[in-house]
Amino acid sequence: MSASPTPLSYKDAGVDIDAGDALVERIKPLAKRTLREGVLSGLGGFGALFEVPKRYQEPVLVSGTDGVGTKLRLAFEWNVHDTVGIDLVAMSVNDVLVQGAEPLFFLDYFACGKLDVDTAAAVVGGIAQGCELAGCALIGGETAEMPGMYPAGEYDLAGFCVGAVEKSKILTGRDVAEGDVVLGLSSSGVHSNGFSLVRKCIERAGADLPATLDGVPFRQAVMAPTRIYVKNVLAALAAHPNTATAGGIKALAHITGGGLLENIPRVLPDGLAAHLTQGSWPQTELFAWLQKTAGIDDTEMNRTFNNGIGMVVVVAPAAADAVAAALRAGGDSVHTIGRIAPRAGGAAVVVG
Secondary structure, rough: OOOOOOOOOOOOOOOHHHHHHHHHHHHHHHOOOOOOOOEOOOOOOOOOEEEOOOOOEEEEEEEEEEOOOOOHHHHHHOOOOOOOOHHHHHHHHHHOOOOOEEEEEEEEEEOOOOHHHHHHHHHHHHHHHHHHHHHEEEEEEEEOOOOOOHHHHHHHHEEEEEEEEEEOOOOOOOOOOOOOOOEEEEOOOOOOOOOHHHHHHHHHOOOOOOOEEEEEEEHHHOOOOOOOHHHHHHHHHHHHHHOOOOOEEEEEEEEEOHHHHHHHHHOOOOOOEEOOOOOOOOOOOHHHHHHHHHHHOOOHHHHHHHOEEEEEEOOHHHHHHHHHHHHHHOOOOOOEEEEEHHHHHHHHHEEE
């Protein structure tokens, strides 16, 4: 008769339920800070409940999902985990904002090989901070501990946002017209796109990295979290809506992967192009270093990185000064970077 096998627990297999429970307890007060109108139930259930605020007459739900990309490689190498959660939120809520929508709630997915409670709590702390900046509730998520799937000390992130907009106020860009003004809102840095090239630049520079860029330590400049434009832009939209009698904000473009050259065309009608004026916004030391180190031209910079402009606002000429002033009053750095012009068989975005 063979001996009974040694008992194996889930923990022996690499999954620590107690660590997961400890993380949930650490997360609860962080999520509580993000509560807002509409939340009916949050963390702990099989599904989170949210009621669309009754102030909406014809609410249309707008959803977005994204990750942080290879910026996480530097987070692992440099042990910077407290800001990538802000990046995660920003990438989704800024996309939802482009439709004119108010982000309502957010869910996250955190996957790792072995759960480190302190690291995970730092990441989720950033997610909660991002939700506070965006005015949306962190109402759920998933922590997946999967032994053998990720190297020690590494993890992956995904985020999911749902927002709402009045059906009559959805921004589509259909009213953008020749002569409209293109405003650019400054980015906080590289945000969360182009990091495969950023990492190659760091590798190429080797030990010859600058000590500081734009007045902060090099690593801080590179890892600066993505700017969240939600509250300020929503306020400007409310004050300067695009109407038949008085034009206001007509379109928004979140400058993510593909940079200025690939993202602005997504909100332009057929037959129109954005003519951007080279030098109408400052190039930061960070982007100047990246361009020099990579040895790439202006066109490649503008289709790889946000290059200093994280959100584009297309506005009627009569309202341009007032919209710019409102956005500056709310804390954004605003530049008039171009005009909308006819597209005569050329590129949808021209920088020159």
